[in-house]
Amino acid sequence: MTYAVGILVIWLTYASVAAGLNVMAGQARQASLLSAAFMSLGAYAVAGFELGEPRLVLMCGIGLALLITIATAAFSLLEDDLFILVTLTVQSLTVEILLNWRSLSGGPLGLILGEIPATGSSFLAALAIAALIGAAAIRLRRRPTAMEIAAVGTAPHWAASHGRRVALIKCAVVTIHGLTAVAGGALLTWCLSYAHPTMFSLDVSLMLLGAIILGGRGPWSPFIGAAIFVAVPESLRFLSVSGQIDGALRYLLFNALLLISLLITVRPRPVQLP
């Protein structure tokens, strides 16, 4: 895979996952740090298929069902920051399980698949998934459902009193967020031909959240934000730093960009007249 196409594939993958996350964090106004955990399930499921390990595929399926259940329960029962704390914990827990369940996930060494697919097919697959998810996300913003999602996220009691099925909509939002991330993780592993726990760490979830904050409020925000978050660390390659430093520096930049995006996008509180 050539360098430029590889970067495009990673950008399209992250943009697809960010588009799904945008339904939750942008439209329902509830930030989530579960993106990388969902991605890891898709990635290891693909690895299970490729390596002929049905037990791994089964465990990923069970993990997906568990994660969607926990996230839906947390979205329904907990408010704002408590939900984020649960997602932060479950995200970190997923990585710990991947690191420690060596017989199933390969532990810290990860899993290496067969041959890397051809450049053209990787790019076309990434493009197709990004186009599909992007089109669905844009369509979701225009339909009346968008209003329902916003109402459920910002004023659930009001939405319930107006006959909206709050629990069902919250479950749907979490499922959209989860399944788009699973698709992204599966695509990434298939294209790179390996799965490793550090590919799905908390830093990646933070990066995806930062991408939709920095990308702005428009329908293309996940694509713009993901482009910034992919392009800035990639520029480090031209500084010729070694592999390990590259990894730490990359995640350092992700966190710095998230912090900056939070600081520059918040608006001052308006003066309240008596």
Next chain:
Amino acid sequence: MGVLHAQLLTNAALATPIYALSGLAFLLILRTNKYWPISISAAMTLAAYLVYGLAGGRGGMLLPIVASLGAVATLGAVIEWSVFQRLRRTEERSQVQLLAAVAIAGLALNLVALVWGDSPLTIPTEGAAAVLQVSDVFMTGIQIVSAALAGLALAAFFVADRTTRWGLFRQAVDSNEGLALIRGIPVNRVQVAAGALAFLGAGMAGIMMGFDTDLSPTMGFDRMIACFIIAVLTLHIHPLRLVAVSAIFGLLEQYLTIAVDGGWRTAALMAAMAVIIFARRSALSRLPLK
């Protein structure tokens, strides 16, 4: 078997003041500055690594410890002033402050990994790690000194919190920030000082843990889970409750250490953290955050 239980009880007793100190650091920001201070993991990691980095110089361990504590306390004040004071002036919900705290924790973790690498490191302690034996129970000099210093720091904080002007201001902000502002209390300055003090306490706890175990970039984040559990179960800055919860947590963690491997122990604590959030959700949702 009796010796094992005695050893675990001793370890838990010696770790209790350190857990209480880190739990207090977490609670101090949670109650006074009104956000979830995941960022204190940065103070723990940075303080321990700074001591490691400075330990090669002259003057023994005292100078590196004082310098690193000064650095993390300053960092706490700067973060409070430049990030959280700014975010508090906006109309965003408290989740923005939480995300900023998580980003700061991630920044520190990756900064440490960038400077010192991912491999475990040990702070050179020379003769200070002498092992003492009482009956069949073993303990190190560092464990005893750390426990005593943490206990002193806790006592000093609670005396200052109840007798000094700043302590009374802090309690006023803790119980009702709006009313404190109306009464002319400099809320912003109280919160900046609370941020600095919390980072100082967390830094002390981080250094004590760094003397006892190997350093790794994720050490602060792993320890933050313990702080979180202790703080959520305590929920108020109350000395007896804080020490009791820390003692129970320390004992349970000792038994967890012999029951499961290191990696699974962290996973078990994370699962416990998620369960505690669900179980204490009504109490937690009443916290006046933001």
